[in-house]
Amino acid sequence: MKHKILSALIILCSSLQTLWAQKSLINYEDSLFSIDDVVCVGERPHYLTPSQTISGPTLQNLSTTSVADALKYFSGVQIKDFGGLGGLKTVNVRSLGSQHVGVYLDGIRITNAQNGQVDLGRYSLSNMESVSLYNANKNERLQSATEYASAATVYMQTRKPDRTTLTAEYGTGSFGLNKVKGYFSLKDRLFVDAEYQHTDGNYKFRFRSLSEDTIGKRHNSDIRFYRLEAAGFYKGLATHVYYYNSERGLPGPVIRRLTDQWDSTDRQWDQNFFVQSSYKKMWENFGLRTNLKYSFDYLHYLQDPSTNAAAIYCNNHYTQQSV
Incomplete structure (x- = not known):
């Protein structure tokens, strides 16, 4: 007798579970929503040349003190350190030589007529907003002619x-x-x-x-x-x-x-x-x-x-x- 009652309860539970699943399926099929068209808008980058930039808190949190040390985090860059502590530090990109890299501070070029190399170890990061490296130069208006003559350019922006x-x-x-x-x-x-x-x-x-x-x-x-x-x-x-x-x-x-x-x-x-x-x-x-x-x-x-x-x-x- 007990086995018959237990079997009946099992059959009843199974039937209820089937009915609940069918009801849930019907409710799911009936719950249809219609939305309007979705338009995705993106801004096309205004630059054509690849660039790398370190700016803001990321730049200030680096365990470095000079611009030359910050450039070590960029890819394709070789830093040459002549003379150890306080020595000449130059940068070349893709092994083209330091003479092919233009260095700009606030959009104005830093020149060196003696050997054409700029010592980046003399410029501190404490007052820099950003340091950027471009293959070729920036693609924007109001640039000097010297920027178009460099194979690579380093831009240092002073922090206001x-x-x-x-x-x-x-x-x-x-x-x-x-x-x-x-x-x-x-x-x-x-x-x-x-x-x-x-x-x-x-x-x-x-x-x-x-x-x-x-x-x-x-x-x-x-x-x-x-x-x-x-x-x-x-x-x-x-x-x-x-x-x-x-x-x-x-x-x-x-x-x-x-x-x-x-x-x-x-x-x-x-x-x-x-x-x-x-x-x-x-x-x-x-x-x-x-x-x-x-x-x-x-x-x-x-x-x-x-x-x-x-x-x-x-x-x-x-x-x-x-x-």
Whole structure:
């Protein structure tokens, strides 16, 4: 008797489940909605050449201090670092050479008549809004003729301060490294950025050859530089002032034996100054852009045989002024 009642309950539950499924299916088939046509609208990119950009908080959060270090995150880029800490840092794209890369700050080109290479290690990220790399150049109106002559272009855009702030930093490290940095900004008006750095650069190293196994010490690796720049903004007008001064030593190589190697005493002094202004105004069908810049660059290189008998006397001065 119990088995018959249990079987009847099972059959009843199965029948109810079937009826519920049919009812649900009927309700689903009856629940039809009609909507209007859907139109997808997209904006066609205005540029034709590939580009890479780091900007805003992403740029400021990088664990780097110079523009050259930020460019390491781009593809197809090779950074050449000459002289170690504080040395010349150049960039080339697709192995075309640094002379084929145009470097622009706020739309105005940075030039170098001595060797055609721009030292990107001298430009700080603390006041940069964005750093962009283009194959060829930007595809937009109001460009200079030099932008069309480069195989690749690096664009650095100065950040307009969005708040009033004052910051100061101090850092120290190995090999006598000491650096001080200060930054002041007035919202939407101006900023002043200053930096000083000094390091001895001397370190011990082990030299092994067939004739000797000894401990040597690197000499003449010191560097001292300070950088001061400021920028002002008023509507479409932007003015930027930059000054850089450095003195550094150039350590010599170890060729055969450490014991008979003369210490290098080569010295180099650099001074870089420029002031530039740009104004840009866009209307519906017209645009106006004006650029004005004056720059002064000086380099002094000294190689003195009186302090290094293995060297040839060399006292070179390079001076460049451009408007």
